[in-house]
Amino acid sequence: MLLVNAPVIAQENPANPIPVLPDKPFDYSFPRDLSLKTATQLPSYNNTDNQNNHLATLGRVLFYDKNLSANKLVSCGSCHKQQNGFDDPSRFSIGFEGTITSRSAMGLTNALFNTNGRYFWDQRAANLKQQVLIPIHDPIEMGLKRGSLVSRVSDQPYYSQLFENAFGKIEIKENNIAAALTGFISSIVSTNSPYDKARRMVSDRAQDFPSFSLQQNQGKNIFLKSCAACHLGEAFIAPSSGENNGLDIDSSKDRGIGVITGLETDMGKFRAPSLGNIAVRAPYMHDGRFVSLGAVIDHYSTQIKNHPNLGAPLKAENGKPRRFNFNPSQKAALIAFLQTLTDRKLLSDPKFSNPFQQ
Numbered sequence: 001m002l003l004v005n006a007p008v009i010a011q012e013n014p015a016n017p018i019p020v021l022p023d024k025p026f027d028y029s030f031p032r033d034l035s036l037k038t039a040t041q042l043p044s045y046n047n048t049d050n051q052n053n054h055l056a057t058l059g060r061v062l063f064y065d066k067n068l069s070a071n072k073l074v075s076c077g078s079c080h081k082q083q084n085g086f087d088d089p090s091r092f093s094i095g096f097e098g099t100i101t102s103r104s105a106m107g108l109t110n111a112l113f114n115t116n117g118r119y120f121w122d123q124r125a126a127n128l129k130q131q132v133l134i135p136i137h138d139p140i141e142m143g144l145k146r147g148s149l150v151s152r153v154s155d156q157p158y159y160s161q162l163f164e165n166a167f168g169k170i171e172i173k174e175n176n177i178a179a180a181l182t183g184f185i186s187s188i189v190s191t192n193s194p195y196d197k198a199r200r201m202v203s204d205r206a207q208d209f210p211s212f213s214l215q216q217n218q219g220k221n222i223f224l225k226s227c228a229a230c231h232l233g234e235a236f237i238a239p240s241s242g243e244n245n246g247l248d249i250d251s252s253k254d255r256g257i258g259v260i261t262g263l264e265t266d267m268g269k270f271r272a273p274s275l276g277n278i279a280v281r282a283p284y285m286h287d288g289r290f291v292s293l294g295a296v297i298d299h300y301s302t303q304i305k306n307h308p309n310l311g312a313p314l315k316a317e318n319g320k321p322r323r324f325n326f327n328p329s330q331k332a333a334l335i336a337f338l339q340t341l342t343d344r345k346l347l348s349d350p351k352f353s354n355p356f357q358q
């Protein structure tokens, strides 16, 4: 392992740690063998190119660097925790000054595969590269003054080498910072979950998976029938329009995508992130109201509310909210299936971990 800067500094001054990185960058490419995750915009930077491994490496350091927040107490990784699928186990997240966020954090597993490339629960960011700079200046999250990001980064001695590796020259500017964060986040893809592995063995996912238990296959069947209309593709990601899943009767608490578009038909709609690693991402929904997958399934089973924009797949033929009325064994099967979406390797893979030894 190579210390990017003199190790002595780290020991003498633990308040200003330096990242510990491997001599040769980790490999951030991922297999594309599975008709797996469908994406509209597979970015060119995510391949086996050495340069791009350097880009993701820089992104990793930025992601965990508390110097990017106003008072140097919070990094992206403070709220997006690797062992939780880059989600926050707290209902709301604590920002740099101890204030809490107004929505629950989102998991970042498979974030690359967003159907229309828009980000946040209300889709207010047009793409990932635009999104990654927003938290840095958010008054609750990281609070850094506009215009001071480049100097904050330049002030840290370890960045010149990392920018040179990633871009061929030491060019520390916002666009490159955004590109590196995007490169890192785009590499956080689940490829080793029991579902991913089983999916590679069959041509049609509706078939029973040979490596799944009876219960897991039963859960998969229920999921494909009742849920997959809104959790799309192999990353189980929300449709580009966003959806309303009947959490509330109206949108008075949070108008979601409607806040951004101003359209009546978007009120109360949200985009759910990929269900990758969902079992380790509690609590659930934009306001973190459900503490467990059991509570989520109970919602879909009997609690769906008749919101004016309730998604069609959750309406019965008479237009009223659908009552799936899952019995206990169906509920257990659905949970068993959702647990197959956990990629344990990803949750502890050193290449995604905090490089600062603090």
Ligand code: HEC
Residues within 6 Å of the ligand: 063, 074, 075, 076, 077, 078, 079, 080, 093, 094, 095, 096, 101, 102, 103, 104, 105, 106, 107, 108, 111, 118, 119, 120, 121, 122, 131, 132, 133, 135, 136, 140, 141, 142, 181, 185, 272, 273, 274
């Ligand atoms: C204080 C906690 C906190 C910090 C720090 C933080 N985030 Fe977030 N993140 C959130 C919350 C909360 C949301 C959801 C906000 C919303 O939708 O209104 C979110 C959403 C996101 C999303 C959207 C995911 C999707 O699927 O739409 C991405 C990407 C993201 N954050 C990346 C980052 C990056 C990169 C950083 C660091 C530069 C960062 N976050 C720092 C709490 C945080």
Ligand code: HEC
Residues within 6 Å of the ligand: 107, 223, 226, 227, 228, 229, 230, 231, 238, 242, 243, 244, 245, 247, 269, 270, 271, 272, 273, 275, 278, 281, 283, 284, 285, 286, 287, 296, 297, 300, 310, 311, 312, 313, 314, 334
């Ligand atoms: C009409 C579309 C629709 C259907 C059908 C649907 N969902 Fe959802 N789901 C959503 C939306 C939209 C969200 C995000 C809602 C929010 O937070 O406001 C969501 C959120 C979730 C979440 C929480 C995600 C997170 O990151 O917190 C889980 C888990 C989930 N759904 C599982 C299921 C299961 C299991 C089924 C089938 C029983 C199902 N969904 C059916 C639209 C749907």
